[in-house]
Amino acid sequence: MPHFESFVVLAGMRTGSNLLEAALNALPGVTCHGEAFNPALIGYPKRSALLGMTRAERDADPLALWARIKAAPGLNGCRYFHDHDPRLLAPMLADPACAKIVLTRNPVESYVSLQIARATGQWKLGDARNRKSVRAEFDPAGFEAHLAAVQGFQIHILHGLQTSGQSAFYVDYDDLQDLEVLNGLAAWLGVEGRLAALPDSLVVQNPEPIEAKVGNFAQMSAALARLDRFNLSRTPNFEPRRGPNVPGFLAAGGLLYMPLRPDVPGVAEWLAGLGPVERGFSQKTLRQWKRRHPGHRSFTVLRHPLLRAHLALHAVLTRDDMGHVRDVLRESYRLALGPEALEPFLGWIKANLNGQTSLPVSPLWASQSALMQGLGQFATPDLIAREEDLPRDLGWLAPGAPAFTPLPDPVPALIxxxxxxxxxxxxxxxxxxQFGFGEYQAA
Incomplete structure (x- = not known):
């Protein structure tokens, strides 16, 4: 008996999915129904229906076709690419009875093969005598878009498998010429049949080395050298994810203020000049507010990180609810707290944001990148203003409103x-x- 009730080949264009499908269909009792959920066709080109369903019927209810595929005799499945009907991916990934076969290929090879196929119109090859040959032109922007789509799809698949506690059978393009790997796939699926030979209905279309298939190979090499393949320029982020803090939002006159703590003095007062201020929202009541105010606009304000750390230190030193933080900083981290302690406090913040301290990250000193990501869980602001540009930016956001007058922070001056x-x-x-801050300039 098969170990699964269905299967899906999670792949992409020019990864060898036709070859893999041919191998699967050569196994007794196994049927792969092509690109069953490709919006441009149903299963295969020039087909009008699949398992008794037309394209229109499938588009109206794709899960009905998936149910027919699963219910067909034997072990059935299909090929699914990143641009196929998105309504199917979540149910497929969530179903542990659906075997996931992940087919990958070097993205440069798949991109070049895709360019050749588009130029020749030849997407399959059954006999080398009918092969059309052309050299591809490498477009750096086109390749980066191709790479982003491939990587995004693979990350989505991996996350779905991890969160549901599943595994997949991974096959590379080069594995399609390895009979032992293909029979290993059959064993993993739990079917009894094995392949005696590789399928001969299809052949590799472009077997030449990459430099022979690309007309501007030198330009391609230079473009690839500029790509950060291993993401070395990435800034690691170990901060916990934050919620949107909807109860802290303020609204008046069709404007919604989404503050990042610590707040900017004067903004709430300016907002009150537009009308009665509403606050204490839940996500439900905020959605209701949005519906009552068509044409509403929202904004948040960024402050320089050095100033935010200065304000956070002042809060730690003076606020009653920060007593436990003061105790931990003094006793566990030996910080001599005082107005002059900003530099060592910044060093401690660095460790705290990297998950290396015993205290949780407070919104008072959390990075604004993380706070902005939290806002995005509910809604992204129309305007991300800089504190120093508020008189200009709020005038643009609310023409005719009173001019914004900044108020000083109730802290000692930062030098x-x-x-x-x-x-x-x-x-x-x-x-x-992320936000292009420069050196802090004292007011």
Whole structure:
């Protein structure tokens, strides 16, 4: 008996999925129904129906066709690409009785093969005598889009398998010429049949080395050299994910303020000049507010990371609810707390944001990148303003409203030094990169 009730080949264009399908269909009792959920066709080109369902019927109820595929005699499945009907991917990934076969190929090879297929119109080859030959032109922007789609699809698959506690059978393009691998797949599926030979109904279309298939190979090599293949420029992020903090939002006059703590003095007062301020939202009541205010606009305000750390330190030093934080910083981390402790406090923030301390990350010193991601779980603001540009930006967002008047923060003045500027960059590298902050300029 098969180990599964169905299967899906999770692949992409020019990865060898036709060859893999031919191998699967050569196994007794196994049927792969082509690209059953390709929006442009149903199963195969020039077919009008699959298992008694037309394309229109499938598009109206794709799960009905998937149910027919699963119910067909034997072990049945299909090929699914990243641009196929998105309504199917979640049910397929969530079903442990559906075997996941993940087919991959070097993305440069698949991109070049795709360019050749588009140029020749030849997507399958049964006999080398009928082969059409052309050299591909490598387009850097086109390849980066292709790579992003491939990687995004693979990450989505991996996440779905991890969160549901499943595994997949991974096959590379080169494995399709390995009879032992294909029979290993049959054993994993739990079917009794085995292949005696590789399928001969299809042949490899472009067996030449890559340099012989690309007309501008030198340009391609230079473009690939500029790609950060191993993502070395990535800034690691170990901060916990945050919620959108909807109860902290303020609304008045059709404007919604989505503050990032610590708040910017004067913004709430300016908002109150537009009308009665509504606050204390839940996600439900905020959706209701949005429906009552067609044409509403939303905004948030970024502050320089060095200033935010300065404000956070002041809160730690003065607020009653921060007593436990003061105790931990003094006793566990030996910080001599005081207004002059900003540089060592920034060093501690760096460790805290990297998950290396015993205290959780407070919104007071969390990175604004993480706070913005939290906002995005509910809605992204129309305007992301910089504190120093608020008079101009709020005038643009609400023409005719009273001019914005900034108010001072109730903290001692911050005197930036080169050491503090450096410590802020090291504590908040993602914010500096993401939002383009420069050196802090005292008002």
């Amino acid at each position: 930036p030094t080169p050491a503090l500027q450096k410590a802020a960059r090291e504590a908040y590298p993602r914010d500096f990169m």
